[in-house]
Amino acid sequence: MSKWKLERGNPSVTILQLAGVFFILCLFFTLHRYYSFYASFDQGIFNQVFWNNLHGRFFQSSLSSSLSTNVIHAGEVPTVFYHRLGQHFTPALLLWWPIYALFPSPATLTFLQVTLVTAAGVVLYILARQYLQPSLAVMITASFYAANAVIGPTLSNFHDISQIPLFIFTLLLAIEKRWWWLFWLMAVLVLAVREDSGVGLFGVGIYMILSKRFPRAGIGVCVLSFGYMLVLTNLIMPLFSQDISQRFMLERFGQYADGNKASTLEIIWGMISNPWRLLVELVTPVDRTIKYLIGQWLPLAFVPAISPAAWMIAGFPLLQLLLGKGSLVLAITVRYALTVVPGLCYGAILWWSQHQHKFKPSFRRLWIGCICLSLFFSFTSNPNRTFYFLIPDSVKPWVYISLPQQWQHVAKIRLLLAQIPPDASVSATTYLVPHLSGRRGILRLPALELRNDAQEVTKVDYAIADLWQLQQYQAAFKDDRRQLQDLAKLVDRLSNNQEYGIIGFQNGVVLLKKGASSDIQATAAWLQFRQQLQILNIQSLNPVTFADYPIAPEKPC
Structure with missing residues (x-):
């Protein structure tokens, strides 16, 4: 030129x-x-901080409390007023x-x-x-x-x-x-x-x-x-x-x-x-x-x-x-x-x-x-x-989620999120946290207990887990496989002891409510999904080559 x-x-x-x-x-x-x-956990932290600021509870966050030394090192229960x-x-x-x-x-x-x-x-x-x-x-x-x-x-x-x-x-x-x-x-x-x-x-x-x-x-x-x-x-x-x-x-x-x-x-x-x-x-x-x-x-x-x-x-x-x-x-x-x-x-x-x-x-x-x-x-x-729909997360084994796949899944998630009242306390998996973070009490699964404004330790009203997302990534990422297995066991335990009831299940996303009776159709869908996971667990006993270049998750604030 x-x-x-x-x-x-x-x-x-x-x-x-x-x-x-x-x-x-x-x-x-x-x-x-x-x-x-x-969007993941940190987006939820900052949104909850802004939401609490808006309601006069400046810089308080139950999500941040779950990362505090009192919870991580001393084993205390997260608080909504942290x-x-x-x-x-x-x-x-x-x-x-x-x-x-x-x-x-x-x-x-x-x-x-x-x-x-x-x-x-x-x-x-x-x-x-x-x-x-x-x-x-x-x-x-x-x-x-x-x-x-x-x-x-x-x-x-x-x-x-x-x-x-x-x-x-x-x-x-x-x-x-x-x-x-x-x-x-x-x-x-x-x-x-x-x-x-x-x-x-x-x-x-x-x-x-x-x-x-x-x-x-x-x-x-x-x-x-x-x-x-x-x-x-x-x-x-x-x-x-x-x-x-x-x-x-x-x-x-x-x-x-x-x-x-x-x-x-x-x-x-x-x-x-x-x-x-x-x-x-x-x-x-x-x-x-x-x-x-x-x-x-x-x-x-x-x-x-x-x-x-x-x-x-x-x-x-x-x-x-x-x-x-x-x-x-x-x-x-x-x-x-x-x-x-x-x-x-x-x-x-x-x-x-x-x-x-x-x-x-x-x-x-x-x-x-x-x-x-x-x-x-x-x-x-x-x-x-950000470009998950353009670039695979792993080549061997192949891990890729297309745009139609994800947006079909999004529609199912929203159906279940709509069932959670805006003032209810909730615990959710990482990628669901931001969308639920505009509330007083929210945690990340598997945590279920928090201390409310009355200084009482109580369990959250709802729990929701997106296991489909973990299922897609578990073949190449060990942490996702471990979380998938742990959360599936948690849902089984909570529903079996009737502490929480399964009130909704859509495309690998399960919604539980404290003290509720499990919905028959949702429970049947959950049991069918659990059978699929058991088959995957059996297959995972064979040696698996994990991706040499997994994308590191964002570090929580």
Whole structure:
């Protein structure tokens, strides 16, 4: 191409087109994921939090309670009045309370997430134009929208980190415009996103100091962010629960601590006092670390790898991930990856501001190729099973659910969900939880007991399990096979001892009601389904080759 076509058009129109395509496609696929019952547990958690906020019970969630250390480690019963702020301190969610009040639905959260990320890209373009010619600014923005670390988290369940890019890009734009009132407002909002979002803000402060642009303000940012995180995690969050020290710090950074609990100060000291272990954690596993860095750099044509500003700003949230443990920490499609993106984009902008002469046709073509590769990997990674109807989950053995199959199943699910009163307590399997989460009492099966507002331990009024979904995946995924067998035994036990009655059965989905008599037809259909499962169990005694590349489930918040 002798002349790049972006130079011939209106860059503002191009950006709006990019943003529009990103918004429409992501909204379509995420809403389809929700309405076809592939949104999972975290979507239910956030929807219940918003629903409780709407009713004046701020940040309470029985679903979050089921993940608390009191339940997991102490064996207590989940409570409907548990405050999630002990797990994640997320006051920024109140910003979107009026929107949810107008449209109280899990789908509203999906719309909100896509809107936040799309708006972040528009602000990024305005930020890039402070330094770069229009065609370069467009390429930076296109790289953002094409990044696997952006697409994957956007196509996931709703999460609080989706606010980070918009707030950080606005904060950086405020620096360039010298709008200090907006800068400090955004700094407060970044900290309000969650308890660890100050890590990214700390990186901005380090850049302001080392670049010598605004050293005094940078020192203030570093002191504010670091001090806030320490006070919040050591003094404020423990007022709600002990989850931060007894569960979350140990799950992410337990290798630096001794004992069954650890504060952030103890984790930091554990890192400082054992530098060798710190170094090993930083680079291992080597293959996954390299793959992760390549995935982050690819859409920006690897420019952030040689940009000092990118390392200053993105280095700290990246360090937080590299030093943590767990299979999802270095997963490019999981929400944590989004925290690294703003620093990489801003670092690329600053690098190009000094090297615009290198933006030649040959490099443009290379860059476009990198963007296309990033889009390709974003699609083929099938983030959060969003493209389940296009990409098989396993090839050997073959596991694939077509669109007609799933939507026929959806119709059956809705028939049973309609029988559950909106004020009844319920326990449901993972993919049914979001659609039932707008209520006071809800759990995930096999849990059945919860403590209500009267401080009484009671069993849920209804239980509903989608065993058909597990049946489709059990051939290739061990966890799904185990859950299928365990839940089938649970239904048998509850119905046989007449504690719950089977009042509905449709296409592998069973609905039980506490204290009810079992429906004859539903019970007959259930027994026939159980015979099919027994045949599968017998067949499963033979050796089975499981997929080498199963899609990892999203980690609960």
